[in-house]
Amino acid sequence: MSHAPARTRRTLAAAAASVTVLGLLAGCGSDSADAGEGGKPVLRVGVQKDGIRSVLTEAGLLEDLPYEIEWSEFTAGPPIIEAAAADQIDVAWVGSAPPIFGAAADAAFKVVATVEERDQKQxxxxxxxxxxxxxxxxxxxxxxxxxxxxxxxxxxxxxxxxxxxxxxxxxxxxxxxxxxxxxxxxxxxxxxxxxxxxxxxxxxxxxxxxITADQGAATDPYLQFEIASSASLEEEDTRESIEHFVGLLEEGFAWAVDNPEKWGEGWAEESGLPSSTTIAVATSKAADVVPVSEEHIASEQQLADAFFEAGEIPVEIDFADLVEPGLID
Missing domain, CATH: 3.40.190.10 (Periplasmic binding protein-like II)
Known part of the structure; x- marks a missing residue:
């Protein structure tokens, strides 16, 4: 086995472990209805090292918004679901499994859109x-x-x-x-x-x-989802902000299909990951932000059933019950 130099290993570990100050503050919560600077409402958005901020920034979609965004960075999807359920964030992007585990824990959140990667590999x-x-x-x-x-x-x-x-x-x-x-x-x-x-x-x-590079959707639960706090969706103004933000994601990832290198460069700056990594991923990760379809629900239900049968979650769930329609056309 070959090893990267110690300095490189430390850099990789630091990049993977990094959590922003906002991410740490997310545990404190805030009222999304509170006005930020300039009197605008605040939308609390959870992210990972997923390039969300950079794709929206590079696409020029974060200018003159009707709300201010408070970003909170998390290490993975499960703590994002927990934060949404505790009304500490309003909206966020997670992978295929966190909504299933969140539902099994009776967490208060909804799935509002699907992020469908075209290569069906995540x-x-x-x-x-x-x-x-x-x-x-x-x-x-x-x-x-x-x-x-x-x-x-x-x-x-x-x-x-x-x-x-x-x-x-x-x-x-x-x-x-x-x-x-x-x-x-x-x-x-x-x-x-x-x-x-x-x-x-x-x-x-x-x-x-x-060793699973050639395995596709049959074994790779590649679908990802935009989720929102149930409490946030019940607030009319915040719900409108969430709907607007999901629309921005739809526009941003449509832009990224034609501009993967620009996205990758911004992603590297945002995350601290090497640009060689982020540009390669941005180039291969064309994705579409779309409504949650019956096919998506069926795919997630199969995964949920597999987790239950394996004893990884304590109860059976109905994934369709998690879906909140109407926030994306």
Whole structure:
């Protein structure tokens, strides 16, 4: 196995672990109806290292808004769902699994739009360069880092099932992305189930090998969702702001299809990730922000059922009950 230089490893870990001051403040909450500077209402938006701020900025869509945006950065989707349910943020983007785990915990949020990636690929299972693991079947008995309740968790579950195995056949280590990265780099785990842009970063800088690169939507729950706090949706003014913001995302990602390099450069500046990583991901990650369709609901229901049958969530859920229509055409 080859290793990145220590300075590079520290840079990667810092990039994966970074949480902005606003993200830390998100736990304190705020009233989205409160006016910000200039008397405008405030829209509280949760983000990850997902390039949301940069795509909207680079597309010129954050100028002269009818509200001010208070950004809060989180490490993964599950804490975003918790923050929305606690009325600490109004709206945010998460992967396929966090809404399922949130619903199983009876969290107060709704799914308002789908982010549909055109390549139908978001998550991967990585092994170190030189590993004797070359397929999912080889993971039997191996230790795998994964963030619980995330799309990476869903991908691991479905990929194992596709190979005739279950989570009982491996040793999951439920770690946040920063901790998963550190464990992967140090050799403390045999594999890492993770999403973009961390997949591309690890392949580029650590020489990681993607053993599920050729697996598509059957094992990769690639759908992502814009979610909103139930309390925020019940406030007329905030609901209008959320609807406007979802429209901005629709415009921003339509712009990004034709301008991936500009998006990638802005994403690198925003996140601290290398531009080589963000430009590569932006180039491959053409996406459409669309209403939640019956097909999306069916796909998520299959994932929810798989999580329940595997004992990963305590109750069955009906994904259709989570959907709040009407915020995007």
């Amino acid at each position: 998550d991967s299972i990585l092994v170190p360069e030189g590993s004797d693991v070359t397929s999912v079947a080889d993971l039997k008995g191996k230790t795998i880092a994964v963030a619980k309740g995330t799309s990476g968790h869903g991908h691991l579950l479905l990929a194992l099932e596709d190979a005739g195995m279950t989570l009982d056949d491996v040793e999951p280590q439920y770690l946040a992305p920063a901790d998963g990265l550190a464990a992967f780099q140090s050799g403390e785990v045999d594999a890492w189930a993770i999403w973009e842009p961390f997949v591309t970063q690890a392949v580029q800088e650590d020489g990681a090998v993607n």
